[in-house]
Amino acid sequence: MSITTTGRIEIIGPMSPRYEEILTPEALRFLTMLHERFGVDRHELLRSNAARLAEIDAGRNPDFLEETRGIREDPTWRVAGAGPGLHERRVEITGPTDRKMAVNALNSGANVWLADHEDALSPTWENIIDGQLTLFDAVRRQIDFVSDEGKSYRLGETTPTIVFRPRGWHLTESHLRYTNRHGASTPISASLVDAGLYLFHNAHELISRGTGPYFYLPKLEDRFGARLWNDVFDFSEDALGIEPGTIRATVLIETITAAFEMEEILYELRSHCAGLNAGRWDYLFSIIKNFRDRGRRYMLPDRDQITMTVPFMRAYTELLVSTCHKRGAYAIGGMSAFIPNRRNPETTAQALEKTAADKRREARDGFDGTWVAHPGLIEAARAEFDAVLGDQPHQLHRRRDDVSVTAEELLDLAVPDGRITCSGIRQNVSIALRYIESWLRGTGAAAIDGLMEDVATAEISRSQLWQWIHQGAVTDDGMPVVRERIEWAIDSVVDALPHSIGTRYGEAADLLRELVLSDEYSPFLTVPAYSQIVDAGLPRAVAV
Secondary structure (H helix, E strand, C coil), rough: CCCCCCCEECCCCCCCHHHHCCCCHHHHHHHHHHHHHHHHHHHHHHHHHHHHHHHHHCCCCCCCCCCHHHHHHHCCCCCCCCCCCCCCCCCCEEEECCHHHHHHHCCCCCCCCEEEEECCCCCHHHHHHHHCCCCCHHHCCCCCCCCCCCECCCCCCCCCCCEEECCCCCEEEEEEECCCCCCEEEEEEEHHHHHHHHHHHHHHHHHHCCCCCCCEECCCCCCHHHHHHHHHHHHHHHHHHHCCCCCCEEECCHHHHHHHHHHHHHHHHCCCCCEECHHHHHHHHHHHHHHCCCCCCCCCHHHHHCCCCCHHHHHHHHHHHHHHHHHHCCCCEEEEECCCCCCCHHHHHHHHHHHHHHHHHHHHHHCCEECCCCCCHEEEEHHHHHHHCCCCCCCCCCCCCCCCCCCCHHCCCCCCCCCHHHHHHHHHHHHHHHHHHHCCCCCCCCCEECCCHHHHHHHHHHHHHHHHCCCCEEECCCEECCCCHHHHHHHHHHCCCCCCCCCCCHHHHHHHHHHCCCCEEEEEEEEHHHHHHHHCCCCCCCCC
């Protein structure tokens, strides 16, 4: 493809060793092409998302769309399905593209490694470009290294298929700026940076090695977000000279609005789509965000009381499996975030037992695979899927025609015996504060209280606190949830934490207060948090 670009992309971030291997003139020109072709479309998508949120704020509920009924009722169409290396996905391990964690994931025995530049990665400039270098080396099996402590990390003979998750459409990358022919300068889409660099450097290499360029697509809110990604994939395949349909994508259904457009999302991406994933934690965050001003009927109880067996979560996952299998798409289950503890056999046994129960339910419900956050959970998860799948790589034949989910079932947020408690307030404060502090230091996958926490769980915690204040929640001891109570809890948690050189609890507490105590609700905590991790003196990125 020969396309003339009218502007240029400049590197604002510092150049460290090997960065010139990723930020080549040719790669930057490819990013420029993507920005000039899709920048306006992205802005339109974000405006559409904001308008729909405003409609929900005004009282309109999401629903299955009348204008797309024809897509849902047409029995003939199917998605592209699994590409080479994606035919068996029974256990997928997720994690950031930190070099050590990448080797551990690639040696874990999982079928797929979700290499994450989204919720499990703090998007410092170093993490983003070092992550691209990690992926470049992992694809070419040249990722062996020795740690500062002298421990050697080397790849085994068999490694999982890599599926890369770029950042969502709402985020930008401050360290790369596009300047048009008139001299006006703006940051560019983080989604296009992440996906563009990965495609440019690795698509041909992956194909030559028998797999392909595969993606997980986060934070989609409707079919239009899927359509934009499909256009990006079509354009990139043409520009890079690879066969149409080579790129495969699995979409995370992690917003309440996307739950009503699962089939439409599959349809828009059908020439590139491999499946859907039940992104359970972001899904809960989306529910809280969209119904934050709807009164007490829409308030959820303490996070640990919202299991996958409560009715509205069952409706969501059942609908996902039946939708996927109707269209030939894989259904991938949600995250098990437990962390086994070798020093505490009892804790480990409980983690494995809970993981097994979760994965047993998913396998029996028809899911074709599932997620875990730690290598120590893979054996337990695999055993449950082996028991159901046997030698079959999937269970697409289980159409789940018995499933019929209504809009009312998806929106009935009642949790039997659900309560808001004093300990739930403190837990939300503690998780959000400690996670934000970790994120500000550059670590996006944080071990907190025996769980691998990421942005999604921090979003749940801070969003619940905001909603509980603004909707007049009362804890089970009869006490109202007010600003002063939450502020006291934040101060209390900060005072109890161990402070040392390099910790950023003060900044994290200030940001948490801004997010939780303000009259205005911030749609994503990562937007104000990002400005705090951008290198000093650089322009600050915003969601546009």
